[in-house]
Amino acid sequence: MTLFFEQILNGLQFGIMLFLLSAGLTLIFGIMGLINLAHGSLYMVGAYIAAIVAEQTGSFLAAAATALLATGVIGVVIEFLIIRRLYFRDHLDQVLATFGLILFFNEAMSWIFGRQPRFMNIPEGLAGTINIASAFPYPLYRLVVIGVGLFVAGLLYALVQRTRLGMQIRAGATHREIISALGVNIRLLYTLIFGLGALLAGLAGVMAGPILSVQPGMGEHILIQTFVVIVVGGLGSLRGAFVGALLVGMTDAMARAYLPILLKQVTDAATASGIGAGLASTAVYILMAIILIGRPRGLFPTHA
């Protein structure tokens, strides 16, 4: 039973991180019509900078702050130099250009920081476990990640529902062609959205640092799952990104935990874990396929 709750929390934690990434990506794709393969690279850059600064200064807060600042700045810079020239290009050209950015960033990180995976220490105050409902221990840090993620989700909700910028974002998601006719400064809006997406990706990277190892290519692995989330959730919908991310996170955690166990009932241990691992990796895609059959445009489609 504790395994079950533990996996629920793991799924929640993974889902929250996916949400931070997919929130930006769904806005960028939904509003700007841009396929940005380099989104995962911003996540990686966030993780790297946080890891390095943490190593040098020993302060997690300093690491986080620096990483967020750097990722935001880098996001705005690449938007200005490259991304804004891609908005009206064919999707395939966007794929090629942002693929080039992936190569660039992956190798840049290798060059500057070396190819060895880096490990970030869990900040001292957050190390150790806490007893959930006096029943089982769960890493405090992961709970904090969930907390931070939910807090940011709340902030995003407030931003989108209650501010002027948020109104422009919502209008942009549903009626992209009209908002410029209404006098909205599109250039600025797009840059802000891209920068916000970069910041969120960087935050996800910072929080991932102590949990996963920091290495080149880490962005691409999670990028695919991020795309699954936004397709499941519905392009351009933050609500969809939230629900989709939690669904994907839970499915992945549950599948990884329980499939090998289930398979052990029918076959021997070695085959079970072998096939189980492979099957668990595909669980998320099967989830996506099932959802798309019932709801071809995702759970919360935005465009009319």
Next chain:
Amino acid sequence: MHKSHIFLIVIVFALFAILPGVAALMDQPYLLTVGTKILISAMAAVSLDLLLGYGGMVSFGHAAFLGVGAYVVGILSFYAPVLAAGGWFDGREAVIVWPVAILFSVVIAVIIGALSLRTNGIHFIMITLAFAQMLYFITISLEPYGGDDGLSLVGRSRLAGFSLSDDTSFYYVCFLLLAGFFWLCQKIVLSRFGYAIRGIKQNPLRMKALGFPIYRYQLVCFAIAGAGAGLAGALSANQSEFVSPDLLHWSKSGEIMVMVILGGVGTLLGPVLGSIALISLEEGLALLTPHWMIFLGIILVIMVLSFRRGLYGLLMRGSNE
């Protein structure tokens, strides 16, 4: 067909034809290996262009068809002693094994296509990717055939009894197969089927209104593309004498797609140019610096921002002036 188009084709294939000679003259057998790699990727890229550039179906799981073709070759080679002992057939005879590889790829392509074609847009891209990922994870769990580590081949296939272990002979086999496949695709895109599939790309609703059951044509296009990729996979397995799940990884699909886009979508020759360019850049830059990926990335970005129709468009524009 445009004169400059034919001229460009002749030049490219002529260069391919003389490469082994040049490699021998320069005493650089390494060039032959790179050349073979280019020929095989070009075949994969051309098959994707048929699907993507002419059919308008952006499949992000093309590597799966390559992988299936490769694994058929690998697995039959694995069982070759057993097959020989039982008097069945030669598990290393290309004339038997390669068509089987193509057949399996076609079957997988038709299955994936049949399911994916129920969707469109980004959902189609994601579904094709999902299927490819499933196949990737399946091959990883194939413990008897190496699983994660991959499977080594006993040796290359024999072509009608002749050994292909000589790199030059193998190169020319790949060259002829690429030339043949390219010619076939050229014919197809200008045939009734080709016009139908291109019409579907431009205006599917109009095609339905004209009386075309578009789903069937798209599915056949998937089959043809799968066949080409399957053959490329079989050749790839032969070249390295090794198959591994990496061949089905989504980054492989991405690489092939990059070749098509870089070279020029919907031009058939473009993907060949893209294959030449990408692999040459990878190999060439690697000689200059271990951090060649940074420069490759920058070059790709610059190319996209500067040229609209890929390398093919660039060369054709130049020749028209």
Next chain:
Amino acid sequence: MNNSIPILEINRLAKSFGAIRAADDLSLQLMRGECHAVIGPNGAGKTSLIAQVSGLLAPDSGNISFMGQKITTWPIWRRSQAGIARSFQIASIFPEFTVGENVVLSIQAQKGHSFRFFRNPQHEAQLAKLAYSVLCQVGLEAKVNARAINLSHGEQRQLELAMALAGSPSLLLLDEPMAGIGSTDSQRLVALLKALKGTVTILLVEHDMDAVFALADRITVMVYGKVIASGSPHEIRNDADVRAAYLGQMV
């Protein structure tokens, strides 16, 4: 030719979009060879009618029969294969192909299957001949090698019609073919459609009353998805309900 059996029967068709009734217990019959015009104010459901007959839109209830067969559930392409052709209000062509290629593709759709991988259809004598004759009919033969995307707006409309005619349809659905074209072109179009009368049955949705009265054998008037009058041009001209609905637009 048996003129007493309708070639197209629309039976109690109903289609709603939320509160809007595009078709409200709509019944209509077309006789073989006639030119039947459907007129009415905007929002009357005329375009939805064409969409439902061509197969683009599925009705909520009711059925449609073509040449005695119930086609209500048939997909678009199957109706086209049966002989129903449609021209679109906004020209729906193949921009990358030339005018000739556009028309050949339209003919090739109706002349055998297209799972042929070697011969260029532009070189098939039968297709080329038919394509040329259709292009002459609409007056576009001089532009046969022009890329469709480079055609003027009016020429694209001509191509649109050529593509609908190319398959030698039995029933032609025309959705406001006169919209936005000049008087010379509309005169030519009227002459063309007049020449087709008798061989091709035409369902004509139109606002241009001159064209309607020049061409129509019978006219049906629709308002809010309902038929309020149907009969000969003379009867419609003098109908009080029609007058009320149109308020003197027609005299």
